[in-house]
Amino acid sequence: MTAEELVRLVGSYDGVHSVEHEGDTFFFYGFDGDVDIARTLPFATIVTGDHGETVSQLAADGAYRLNIGLTKASYVERFGPAPTERDDEGVLRTGVDYTARDVLMPHPFYASQHWVAVVNPSPATVERLHPLLTEAHAFAKRKYDNRTARAER
Numbered sequence: 481m482t483a484e485e486l487v488r489l490v491g492s493y494d495g496v497h498s499v500e501h502e503g504d505t506f507f508f509y510g511f512d513g514d515v516d517i518a519r520t521l522p523f524a525t526i527v528t529g530d531h532g533e534t535v536s537q538l539a540a541d542g543a544y545r546l547n548i549g550l551t552k553a554s555y556v557e558r559f560g561p562a563p564t565e566r567d568d569e570g571v572l573r574t575g576v577d578y579t580a581r582d583v584l585m586p587h588p589f590y591a592s593q594h595w596v597a598v599v600n601p602s603p604a605t606v607e608r609l610h611p612l613l614t615e616a617h618a619f620a621k622r623k624y625d626n627r628t629a630r631a632e633r
Contacts, residue, residue: 481602487526495509495512496509496617497509508523523549524546533569536599544600545597546601547587549620550616555595558584559586559591564592572589578599582601596612
């Protein structure tokens with residue numbers, strides 16, 4: 481599956497607003513595009529190059545990395561407690577090979593916030609990731625709805 485196909489897939493979720501920067505795409509939830517991206521974290525991203533970090537070696541073969549923000553429970557169910565120890569480059573020590581292709585793994589920098597990543601996911605892997613994307617989207621929607629309700633008080 482290409483990065484462009486994955487951008488279309490993630491962008492097809494209800495209420496998704498995407499922002500592209502330097503070839504990377506950031507996906508936010510916001511009803512009718514109502515998103516304050518300066519104060520909202522994306523629920524998924526697609527990184528298409530080694531912009532500021534090279535841990536996944538994306539430039540080596542034109543690869544891309546899908547990143548998904550999970551709930552704590554979902555992350556812990558798959559990988560156990562979130563890592564906190566980092567190497568000299570700021571990469572989280574998880575024992576995984578961050579250059580591996582088509583493998584769901586803890587995110588090299590944001591696993592401590594319950595993010596996961598997969599470099600060059602195949603169509604079969606994307607199919608298996610669909611529930612995680614749906615969960616991340618629902619979590620983003622819930623946070624948006626909570627912020628909106630607080631603002632209306």
